[in-house]
Amino acid sequence: MPELEDADLRLLRLLQADATLSTQALAERSGLSTSPAWRRVKRMTEEGIIEKQVALVSRSRAGWHAMAYVQVSLLDHREESLMRFDRFVQTEDQILECATITGTSDYQLKIVARDPEGLEHFIMRRMLALGIVRSTVTNFVLRQTKFTTALPL
Numbered sequence: 001m002p003e004l005e006d007a008d009l010r011l012l013r014l015l016q017a018d019a020t021l022s023t024q025a026l027a028e029r030s031g032l033s034t035s036p037a038w039r040r041v042k043r044m045t046e047e048g049i050i051e052k053q054v055a056l057v058s059r060s061r062a063g064w065h066a067m068a069y070v071q072v073s074l075l076d077h078r079e080e081s082l083m084r085f086d087r088f089v090q091t092e093d094q095i096l097e098c099a100t101i102t103g104t105s106d107y108q109l110k111i112v113a114r115d116p117e118g119l120e121h122f123i124m125r126r127m128l129a130l131g132i133v134r135s136t137v138t139n140f141v142l143r144q145t146k147f148t149t150a151l152p153l
Contacts, residue, residue, distance in 0.1 A: 017150065068111055069111075070136050
């Protein structure tokens with residue numbers, strides 16, 4: 001992994017805050033001229049430091065009023081079960097995040113739904129219907145007090 005210089009970090013901070021900034025604006029705000037700023041962003045993109053640029057959509061304004069963190073324990077840890085659950089996670093758009101975790105559960109999921117009933121339906125009719133889930137523990141998000149995608153660079 002290449003070493004990030006101070007100029008790279010300045011550019012990354014700016015892009016994390018607003019990926020729509022033009023190269024000219026990035027250069028001005030980072031203290032670089034346009035060509036070096038463009039080359040640095042291009043290099044960091046090619047090296048995979050910048051994975052992609054996206055729009056962050058307001059969950060509630062888009063109609064997704066329920067969100068929960070769901071811990072999932074599988075019945076077994078056979079390769080077939082793990083692959084089946086991973087395929088399920090990759091194909092379900094309501095699952096925003098999935099991580100394998102330590103502790104009493106195998107996975108932690110971040111799931112959105114239109115409403116609490118929609119979340120119940122997703123868990124009961126989609127996830128538990130797989131037949132490989134031993135148990136789930138669901139924690140509804142009452143209010144989100146912080147949300148960021150920015151790394152502390």
